[in-house]
Amino acid sequence: MALMTSERLSIRQVTAADASFILSLLNEPSFIEGIADKQVHSLEQAVKYIDDSFTKSYHDNGYGMYLVSLREGEIPVGICGLIRREYRDDFELGYAFAKAFWSKGYAQEAVKTVLNYGQTVLEAKEFIAVTSMDNQASIKTLERVGFVFNCIEKLAAYDEESRLYKLTVEL
Template identity: 40%
Template sequence: MYLIQTPRLRLRELTDSDSDAAFTLALVNDPSFHQFIGDRGVRTLENARSYIEQGPRAMYRTHGFGMYRVELQDGTPVGQCGLIRRDGLDDVDIGFAFLPTYRGCGYAFEAASAVMDWGKQILCLERIVAIVSPENQDSIRLLEKLGLRYERDITLPGDDKPILLMGWQAQED
C-alpha cells in the first residue's frame, strides 16, 4: 500500500523483502550518503534487513511514521524520504536520500514536498526540522525551497561534527 503518491512517485513503508534490502544496501553505501549522512556499517543484505527493521520499521511501530521507499510509478526505487524522531532533536525531522542516477531530476523535491504536506495536513505537525551537513549545499537549497530556514548549528548526541538545524514553523493565526 502506498502512503503518498505524486504525479511521478509513490512512497511506501520499507519491508524486509529482498528488493528493499538490496535497494537500501545500495543507497546507504553510496559515497555521498557516507559523506553527508554517515556510514551505517551496512555491508550485506542481512545487514540491510536489520537496518530496515531496527530503523524505519521500528519507527513506524513507535511513531506511526518513518523513512519511506520512494519509487517511480513503475516500481523502480529511486530513494528514501520521510519523517523521523531523532535523539537530540525535540521536533520531527524530515530526511531524504536518493541514488545518484536519480539526483537532479526533481524527485527529491517532489517527494519531500509531499512528505511535508502529509506531515502538516495528516499528522497535524506544527513544526518540522531538518539536519544537514554545512557542506551539503544541494540539500540546503532543497530544504530552503521546502520552506525550512537555518536556525543554528548543533551537535547531535554521540557525534562531534557540527551540523545545521533548519526548521519550518506553522504560522500562528
C-alpha cells in the same frame, strides 16, 4: 501499497523486500559522506537495519522514513520521511536519493509530499532538517520548500557540527 503519491512518485513503508536497494543506497559514497556510514555491508545486515530503524519507527512513532519510487515502474529512487530522535521532541525531515536520480526534482517532490503528510495526517506544526555543513544540494532543496536556516548545532546523532533548518506551518 503507497502511503502517499505525487505526480511522479509513490511513497510507502520500507520492507525487507527492499533490502537490496537500501544496501546500495547506504553504501553510496555521497550517503556515507553526507549522512553517515551505517556499517551495513550485506543483505542480511540491510534486513536487520530495516527492522531496527524503519520498521521500529513505524511501530514506535506511527511514522518514519519511507521508500520513494517512481510511480511508473515502481523503480526505487531514494528514501524520505520524518524521524523522531530520542533526544528531540520534533519532526525531523530526512531524505537520501540514489545519485543516479539526483537533479531531477525527485527530492523536492518527495519532501513536499512528506511535509504535506506530516501537516495533514500527523498535525505537525513545525519541522526541522539537518544537513552536513557543506551539503549544498540538500541546503538548496530545503530552502526551495521553505525551510530557513536556524543555527549550527552539534547533534548527538552526528560527530560533526551540522546546519539546522526549521519550517513552521499554519494548519
